[in-house]
Structures are given as structure tokens and as C-alpha cells.
Amino acid sequence: MSRTRLTxxxxxxxxxGCLALGTFWYNRPTTVTIAVGPAGSEAAKLVDAFRLGLQRERSSVRLRLVSADTPxxxxxxxEREDVDFAIVRTDISFPASAQAxxxxxRNPVILVAPVSSGIQRWTDLSNRTIGVMGRGIGFNNRLIQTILREHGVQPASVRIVEVPPWEAxxxxxxxxxxxxxxIGPTTAKPVQDAIAGIVRETPEGAVKLVPVREADAVAERVPFLESIExxxxxxxxxxxxxxxxxxxxxxxxxxxxxxxxxxxxxAEFTQQLFTQRPALAIQHPAANRLEVPETEKGSSVQVHPGALAYLTGEQKTFIEKYSDILYLTIFGLSLGGSALAAVAGYLGLGKREKDPGRLPxxxxxxxxxxxxxxxxxLDAIAGRADDIFVEAVEASKQPGFDSAQFATLTLALDRLNAAIADRRRSLAMAEDDAPAEETRQPALPVAVAAAGGFPRG
Incomplete structure (x- = not known):
């Protein structure tokens, strides 16, 4: 193999090799972390199932859970960037760097009371004792106090106690x-258990689910609150x-x-989340509560650009994302290759003399x-000429045969054979003339001597 071909x-x-390495690097799984908890909660179980789903689907994104006690x-x-994803509540220190x-x-606040209590509105809670369900009682207390203030009720006039759902x-x-x-989804088991217990212990199940008629107006005034039906x-x-x-x-x-x-x-995380949601919901009904966030401009919570690209159908493929870089790279390689070829040609690098074959x-x-x-x-030369011609004919059957070189060689062989023939004729004529010269050569001096030498003029 020549040096040029080897190069x-x-x-x-x-x-x-570079292309294979780049493909592996681009497609390698990326491990991200998510804060969820507490351990054993409904959310933690769902996220863990999603983690296993990502592994099963061989997604380019892998998940690692980080335990968190509270929202x-x-x-x-x-906020400290200890994790990449988290599940947070809008009324509890929503991080400024977080994007949905x-x-x-959605956690509606549901107020339920026996009809006999006379509680028809939130304004009727003044000087009453109410129970609050759920972990993080401090957060829930502040949420209830905010709603009480919006109804003109002084929070200090309402006694709030924590009650487990099974003791309601x-x-x-x-x-x-x-x-x-x-405070929780209406389909959540703790909420269902608490209200079922109150209905069961109330005569004839006469309970009142108290609405918030001014929910839209209150939600307008308090950013972290939402009107829910x-x-x-x-x-x-x-x-x-x-x-x-x-x-x-x-x-x-x-x-x-x-x-x-x-x-x-x-984008890949979001795509996998909503793609796997139906399968996850079979074992974890909480997956049915997953919703697409508002993607319109001006929404209360900003959506991450990656999630937005998937949700709006604008997720870019590898070619679309790096098309400019690929174009510039190909253009640069082409230009650089042409420049190197020009320099190599000018310096005579990589040139190889054409094999003349048997012509010399x-x-x-x-x-x-x-x-x-x-x-x-001459006979030996003629035999060698025949051998060279046979070799040339055999070589014409091989790939890469140079027909122009063969034509030149054939012309040279023809000229060689003609020269051999001419030379043989010359030698034959010389042999025919040689005896006559040999017989005359000795007689001339005798004749000349007898005649007294060459006659003059």
C-alpha cells in the first residue's frame, strides 16, 4: 500500500472513530436528580416507578431520587442546585430559579362540617375549633389563615388543631x-377517608361541604392561590x-x-413523563393527576424551555439542533481539505511517479x-520481446489496467521486432558480401604489382 493510500x-x-465517539457521547444516559418525599409517600412511590420506567425504556435520561421531608x-x-428537579407547592417558598x-x-381546600354546626360560610368559623389534616401542619395553618383573612375573619379567633384523617x-x-x-386532591385516600369518617359519624350523614363563592376574586388577589372546582x-x-x-x-x-x-x-424527561403516564397510572393512580402546565405567555409559573419545546411540538432533533454547527464543520473541513491539497500539490507532497512497466x-x-x-x-532479444508481450496481455485482464500504457508498449514492441528484422537482414547481407571480398583482396596487390602499381590519372 502506498504512503498516500495509507494516509x-x-x-x-x-x-x-471520532464519529462513533461523538455518537456515544451524545446518546449516553444523563443522570438527573429529583427531590421528593417524604420516603414512602404516594409521590415518592410514583417517582420511583417512573425511575424504573426510564431504565426499562432505555431513555437517554436516568433518574436518582433525593429524599426531602417537606415541600x-x-x-x-x-434553590441550592443540589438537585435538578423537585416537587414544590406554590404557597411554600417557590424557588425563583424554578421553571415548571x-x-x-391540585390541592383544593375543602371545608366540611355537620349541618347541625350551622357553618354555612367561611365567615362562620370565627370562635370555632376546626381540624386540619395533612403533614406540614405549619404550612397548612398559614394557608388557612390566609383564606380566613380574605374572608374578614381574624385568624386568632379560630382554633386550629391537627387531626389525622382516620380520626376525623x-x-x-x-x-x-x-x-x-x-388540603389535597379529592381522589387522594386521606381526603376520602377523612370525609367518609365525618359522614359516618354525623347523624344521617348530614354534612355540609362549604364553598368559597368568591374563589376567583381571592385567587386574583393572592398569587399562590387558585380557584378550583x-x-x-x-x-x-x-x-x-x-x-x-x-x-x-x-x-x-x-x-x-x-x-x-x-x-x-x-424535553426528554417531559416526553417520557407524559408518555409513561398511562402505564404508571395502572399501579399508581396519582399519575392521573399529572397535567400539562399553562404554556401561554404571562402565565403565573414560567415553563422550562425544554418542556415547552416538547409540549408545543417544537422539540428539535439532533440535526435540527446542530445543523448550523454541522454545516460549518463540513464547510470548514472541505475548505481545509482543499487548502491542504493545494499546498501538498505545490510542494509535490504525495506525488508518485507512474510505473512505466516494461517500456524502459x-x-x-x-x-x-x-x-x-x-x-x-537477436534471437534472445526476440524471445524476451515475446515474453513481455505475453505479460502485458495477461496484465490487461487485471483491474486498474492502463490501456494507454498497453498501447505504448505494443507500439514499442512492434518497433523492436521491426528493428530485429532489419538487423537480421543487414547481417545476412553482410555475410553474403564477405566471401567475394576475401577472394579479391589478395589478388589486388598482385595485379597491381604486375602492372607496376595503380595507373596514374
Missing amino acids: IFSVVCALI SDSAAKL VAVWQ GDAIRNRQIEAMVT VVAGSFGSNPPRPADTYPTLGVVHYLVARRGLDDAVV EVLLLLRDVRATDDNEV
Whole structure:
């Protein structure tokens, strides 16, 4: 293999290796972290199932869970960039660097009380004792106090106590509380258990689900609150509870990503999340609460550009994303290759003299023909000429055969054979003339001597 071919082969192998390395680097799985908790909670179980789903689907994004005790702990971890994703609540220190990926769940604030308590509106809670369900009682307390203030009720006039969902009915029966506030999805088991317990312990199940008629107006004034509708029959259909759909206030849990996270990673994460949602919901019904966030400009929570690209159908492929770089790279390689070729041509690098084949030998044989007087030498030259012609004919069957070189060689062989023939004729004529000269040569001096020398003039 010539040096030029070896160089080209080496360059091609290097390019293939670089392409393979680049493909592996681009497609390698990226591990991201998510703050979720507490351990064993419904959210933690769902996220862990999603983690396994990413591995099963061989996604380019892999997930690692980081435990967080409260929504505020998750928000703090994201703010410190200890994690890439987190589940946070809008009323609990929503990080400034957080951008939404999905609505994790909506938590309506539901006030339920026995009809006999006389509680018909939130304004009736003054000087009452109410129970609050859920972890993070401090956060829920502040949320309820905000709603009370919006209704003109002084929070200090309302006594708030924590009540586990399975003890809500007993607390109502024992008159430890006069009403119960749940904060969570209407389909969540703790909320269902708490309200079912109150209905069970109330005579004839006569309970009142208290609406917030001014929910839209309050949500306009308080950014982290949202107007949410409680659908008729959410807590039973015989009889339906509530009998009619009614408005209330609530807060939203968002799945968020930190602002600096790569758009492609977030886009793949979002795509896998919503693609796997139906399968996840079979084992984890909480997956049904996942919603697409508002993507319109001016929404209260900004959506991450990567998630937005997937949700709006503008997710870019590898070629689309790096088309400019690829174009410039190809243009640069082409220009650089042309420049290198020009420099190499100017300096004579990589040039290779064309193999003349047997032509120089034929030319030397042609000179030998002119210089010899021996017929045996001519016979040997003629035999060698025949061998060269046979070799040339055999070579014409091989790939890469040079027809122009063959034509030149054939012409030279023809000239060699003609020269051999001419030389043989010359030698034959010389042999025919030689005896006559030999007989006359001795007689001339005798004749000349007898005649007294050459006659003069």
C-alpha cells in the first residue's frame, strides 16, 4: 500500500472513530436528580416507578431520587442546585430559579362540617375549633389563615388543631372539632377517608361541604392561590356529595426543573413523563393527576424551555439542533481539505511517479539490437520481446489496467521486432558480401604489382 493510500485510510479510520465517539457521547444516559418525599409517600412511590420506567425504556435520561421531608425542603435543595428537579407547592417558598415541567397535582381546600354546626360560610368559623389534616401542619395553618383573612375573619379567633384523617370522624363525634379542613386532591385516600369518617359519624350523614363563592376574586388577589372546582359526587354518588359542583380555593404542586438544566434533557424527561403516564397510572393512580402546565405567555409559573419545546411540538432533533454547527464543520473541513491539497500539490507532497512497466526494458533492448552482430543475441532479444508481450496481455485482464500504457508498449514492441528484422537482414547481407571480398583482396596487390602499381590519372 502506498504512503498516500495509507494516509487516506488512517484519516478515514480516525474520522469514523471520532464519529462513533461523538455518537456515544451524545446518546449516553444523563443522570438527573429529583427531590421528593417524604420516603414512602404516594409521590415518592410514583417517582420511583417512573425511575424504573426510564431504565426499562432505555431513555437517554436516568433518574436518582433525593429524599426531602417537606415541600420547603425540596424547594431549598433546588434553590441550592443540589438537585435538578423537585416537587414544590406554590404557597411554600417557590424557588425563583424554578421553571415548571408539569402540574403534579391540585390541592383544593375543602371545608366540611355537620349541618347541625350551622357553618354555612367561611365567615362562620370565627370562635370555632376546626381540624386540619395533612403533614406540614405549619404550612397548612398559614394557608388557612390566609383564606380566613380574605374572608374578614381574624385568624386568632379560630382554633386550629391537627387531626389525622382516620380520626376525623371520632373528633367530630367527640366534639373535639366543629369542622374539618382537608388540603389535597379529592381522589387522594386521606381526603376520602377523612370525609367518609365525618359522614359516618354525623347523624344521617348530614354534612355540609362549604364553598368559597368568591374563589376567583381571592385567587386574583393572592398569587399562590387558585380557584378550583370540586366536582359533584366527588365523595360519593348515593346521595351525591357534593350535590352540585362548587368553587373553592387551593394550591398547586408543580414538578419543576432548575433554570440552567439543559433543554434537551428536560424535553426528554417531559416526553417520557407524559408518555409513561398511562402505564404508571395502572399501579399508581396519582399519575392521573399529572397535567400539562399553562404554556401561554404571562402565565403565573414560567415553563422550562425544554418542556415547552416538547409540549408545543417544537422539540428539535439532533440535526435540527446542530445543523448550523454541522454545516460549518463540513464547510470548514472541505475548505481545509482543499487548502491542504493545494499546498501538498505545490510542494509535490504525495506525488508518485507512474510505473512505466516494461517500456524502459523494451527501449534498452532496442538499443541492444542496433549494437549487436550476433544472431543468437537477436534471437534472445526476440524471445524476451515475446515474453513481455505475453505479460502485458495477461496484465490487461487485471483491474486498474492502463490501456494507454498497453498501447505504448505494443507500439514499442512492434518497433523492436521491426528493428530485429532489419538487423537480421543487414547481417545476412553482410555475410553474403564477405566471401567475394576475401577472394579479391589478395589478388589486388598482385595485379597491381604486375602492372607496376595503380595507373596514374
